[in-house]
Every structure is written in C-alpha cells, then in structure tokens.
Amino acid sequence: xxxxxxxxxxxxxxxxxxxxxxxxxxxxxxxxxxxxxxxxxxxxxxxxxxxxxxxxxxxxxxxxxxxxxxxxxxxxxxxxxxxxxxxxxxxxxxxxxxxxxxxxxxxxxxxxxx
Numbered sequence: 001x002x003x004x005x006x007x008x009x010x011x012x013x014x015x016x017x018x019x020x021x022x023x024x025x026x027x028x029x030x031x032x033x034x035x036x037x038x039x040x041x042x043x044x045x046x047x048x049x050x051x052x053x054x055x056x057x058x059x060x061x062x063x064x065x066x067x068x069x070x071x072x073x074x075x076x077x078x079x080x081x082x083x084x085x086x087x088x089x090x091x092x093x094x095x096x097x098x099x100x101x102x103x104x105x106x107x108x109x110x111x112x113x114x
Contacts, residue, residue: 018024039045040053055061 018027
C-alpha cells in the first residue's frame with residue numbers, strides 16, 4: 001500500500017503552499033477536480049459526481065452562467081456610471097464657484113467681495 005502511494009506522489013510535482021486564502025481555495029478546487037476527473041475516467045465516480053458534471057453541460061446551466069455574467073457587467077456599468085455622475089457634479093460645482101469668483105461674489109454667502 002505504501003508503494004502505491006509513493007508512485008502517486010511522485011507522478012505529480014508537489015505545488016508550493018499557497019500564500020493567500022483565495023489561492024489555497026483555488027488549489028484545493030483544482031485538486032478536487034483532478035480527483036473527480038480520475039474517478040470518472042476509471043469508472044469509479046459516484047452518481048453525485050457524475051450528475052454534477054452532467055448538469056454543468058446542460059443548456060439551462062449555460063444560460064444561467066451567461067445571465068450571471070451579464071448581471072455582473074451591468075453592476076460594473078452602474079458603478080462606473082455613478083462614479084462618472086459624481087465627478088460631473090463636482091465639475092459643475094467647480095464651474096459655478098469659478099463663475100461666482102469671476103463676478104466678484106463670495107463663494108459661501110453670495111455677497112459681493114471688495
């Protein structure tokens with residue numbers, strides 16, 4: 001049994017430890033995917049494992065993924081639009097303040113300076 005384990009361990013080079021939690025999670029996902037792939041190829045995968053990957057291949061799953069991607073793009077566009085709106089409001093306020101100074105009005109009270 002120990003000899004079989006050594007063969008398996010030497011077949012793949014060992015990955016360095018992940019530096020972040022996200023990288024570690026991705027590492028674990030990759031290892032799990034490799035294991036399930038091996039089990040599917042050997043014919044020893046459980047019904048749950050097989051069904052999971054069958055569902056990923058359906059048109060419905062692909063449509064759901066496309067919808068989620070579109071929602072993410074929409075959210076990013078809304079965030080950019082809000083940021084652009086804020087900068088436009090600041091630019092307009094700066095222009096109004098400059099016009100008031102040009103007219104000789106005080107910025108805060110609208111009174112004539114000088």
